[in-house]
Structures are given as structure tokens and as C-alpha cells.
Amino acid sequence: MKLRIAIQKSGRLYEDSVQLLKECGIDLRNVKDRLKTESDNFPLEIFFLRDDDIPQYVEDGVADIGIVGENVLYEKNKKAVIVEKLGFGKCRLSVAIPRSQQYEGVQSLQGKRIATSYPYLVNEFLAKNNIQAEIHEISGSVEIAPGIGLADVVADLVSSGSTLLMNGLKEVETLLQSQAVLIRNNDLNAEQQKLVDKLVFRIRSVKKAKHNKYILLNAPNDKVQEIIALLPGMKSPTVLPLAEQGWSSVHSVLSEDTFWDIIEQLKAAGAQGILVVPIEKMII
Ligand code: ATP
Numbered sequence: 001m002k003l004r005i006a007i008q009k010s011g012r013l014y015e016d017s018v019q020l021l022k023e024c025g026i027d028l029r030n031v032k033d034r035l036k037t038e039s040d041n042f043p044l045e046i047f048f049l050r051d052d053d054i055p056q057y058v059e060d061g062v063a064d065i066g067i068v069g070e071n072v073l074y075e076k077n078k079k080a081v082i083v084e085k086l087g088f089g090k091c092r093l094s095v096a097i098p099r100s101q102q103y104e105g106v107q108s109l110q111g112k113r114i115a116t117s118y119p120y121l122v123n124e125f126l127a128k129n130n131i132q133a134e135i136h137e138i139s140g141s142v143e144i145a146p147g148i149g150l151a152d153v154v155a156d157l158v159s160s161g162s163t164l165l166m167n168g169l170k171e172v173e174t175l176l177q178s179q180a181v182l183i184r185n186n187d188l189n190a191e192q193q194k195l196v197d198k199l200v201f202r203i204r205s206v207k208k209a210k211h212n213k214y215i216l217l218n219a220p221n222d223k224v225q226e227i228i229a230l231l232p233g234m235k236s237p238t239v240l241p242l243a244e245q246g247w248s249s250v251h252s253v254l255s256e257d258t259f260w261d262i263i264e265q266l267k268a269a270g271a272q273g274i275l276v277v278p279i280e281k282m283i284i
């Protein structure tokens with residue numbers, strides 16, 4: 001039996017999705033311009049689809065799992081379980097209005113024409129806020145709608161905000177924060193679930209490794225205690241004697257969040273020759 005995964009065929013999620021599978025040690029054959037492929041070293045079949053179609057395929061069980069943006073998943077409102085947030089494809093669904101216009105809260109959207117590719121989510125937002133507005137569904141280049149008189153405001157995906165800026169728009173409301181997620185069909189059998197668990201275990205090891213760095217440093221023996229106190233490490237740091245008398249080498253793992261702070265403190269405490277090495281996998 002093979003697990004079937006649906007990923008985006010081309011577009012913003014494609015590279016990161018393929019990369020993630022590769023980092024999980026899954027070899028993919030000939031991914032370019034194919035509709036589907038399989039792995040030689042993991043029981044996985046990969047379907048390449050438009051991202052809009054992925055929630056439906058997973059709900060129907062044509063694919064067992066899929067990688068898709070939360071924005072698309074919620075917009076399609078299909079039955080699927082989020083297994084893991086993947087940390088890429090980050091963006092938000094926002095309402096933006098022409099920069100010259102005043103904004104005094106959601107009531108400013110009353111009676112407006114809103115261009116969007118996300119009618120379901122926008123409708124939900126409007127209903128929640130008791131706003132009557134006209135939704136104009138368009139499938140691409142939503143940001144030009146106000147400029148050509150098609151709509152008064154837009155609800156679109158934003159990451160840096162530069163597209164809005166270029167089109168003379170400003171962001172006034174955020175409807176949703178989104179990133180790519182791994183989803184699964186609602187009722188997988190035990191064998192399929194086991195394969196999903198296996199894949200998720202690998203994904204977590206890869207994510208964890210990206211978030212951490214391996215560090216090696218040298219220190220005079222009389223500073224080692226102070227240095228160890230600064231290091232969190234998985235258990236406790238490794239301390240090895242150097243060939244040079246009176247010196248030790250200390251090895252540990254640091255999380256990206258605290259990384260620079262701790263490096264500074266280590267230097268101040270007398271650490272020398274600090275090496276920082278990326279970690280490929282982290283199994284905990
Ligand atoms: P498809 O042909 O598969 O339908 P698409 O044109 O609908 O592709 P892309 O533009 O490739 O979709 O975006 C795919 C996903 O990438 C989005 O649904 C969203 O989750 C994520 N994403 C991240 N940042 C952005 C951004 N700035 N603009 C649009 N999407 C983004």
C-alpha cells in the first residue's frame with residue numbers, strides 16, 4: 001500500500017513542498033512537468049494539483065494527505081484534519097482600501113464593492129461584523145480592481161505588502177493569518193495512519209533541526225562551569241579535553257530564538273573559536 005499526497009503543481013508552495021519531502025529523506029522521481037510520481041524509498045505517491053483542488057481531493061480520499069495554505073483550506077470549507085503546520089507559505093488575508101480614503105473601522109466597508117478570490121471567508125467576516133457589502137469574486141490580480149473601477153476595496157493575500165503599495169492600497173483589516181499545513185483525510189485506515197505518523201515524525205525532526213544550531217567552542221578549564229551554565233542543550237553539553245593543557249571543547253545545541261544573545265554571553269564568559277553548524281535532523 002502507498003500513501004497518496006497532493007501538493008501544488010507549480011506556484012508559491014511547490015518548491016517548499018518538494019524540498020520538505022526531500023529533507024524527510026523521500027526520494028522523488030522526475031518531478032518536473034508530471035501529474036504524479038512516486039518515491040523509491042518511501043511508500044508515497046505524489047499528485048501535483050492546483051492548490052484550489054487539494055482540499056476536495058483530500059476530503060474525497062482521492063489523496064490521503066495534502067499540503068495546502070490554510071487560506072485555501074478554510075475558503076473551500078472541506079472536511080480534512082490539519083496534521084501539522086509547516087512554517088512556509090506564510091501570508092495573511094487582508095482587506096485593503098485606496099490609500100487616499102479614510103478608514104474608521106469595519107463600518108467603513110458598509111455598502112462597498114469588495115473584489116476578492118476568497119468569497120467564503122470575506123462573507124464570513126462581513127456577517128460576523130454585521131456589514132452589508134457586495135462581494136465580487138475574481139480569480140487573479142485582485143489588487144488592480146479598485147484602480148480600474150471594478151470594486152471599491154479588495155480582500156487579498158499579503159505577505160510583504162509591496163503589491164498593495166504599488167497599487168496605491170493600504171491594509172486596514174486582517175481576516176486570517178495563514179501558512180502551509182499538512183492535512184489528512186478524515187477517515188484513514190490504520191495502515192494509512194501509520195504511514196502518516198511516520199511522515200510527520202520526519203517532518204518534526206526536520207523542522208526542529210532548522211530551528212536549532214550545533215555549537216562548538218573552546219574555553220579555559222576555569223571558565224567551563226560558567227559557560228555550561230549559559231547553555232541549555234538537549235541534556236547537558238558535552239565537554240572534551242583539548243590537546244592543549246588546561247583547555248576544553250564544549251559542544252551544545254542552541255535554539256535560533258536565543259542564539260545571538262547566548263553567543264554574546266559566551267564570548268563575554270571567555271569562549272573562543274566558536275563554531276556554529278547547521279543540524280540536518282533532530283530526533284527527540
Ligand atoms: P494554483 O495554480 O495552484 O491555483 P495560485 O495562483 O492559486 O496557484 P499561488 O500564488 O502559487 O497560488 O499561491 C499559493 C499559496 O501560497 C497561497 O494560497 C498562499 O497560501 C501562499 N502564499 C504565501 N504568500 C503569498 C502571497 N504573497 N500571495 C499569494 N499567496 C501567498
Ligand code: MG
Binds near residue numbers: 050052
Ligand atoms: Mg490557486
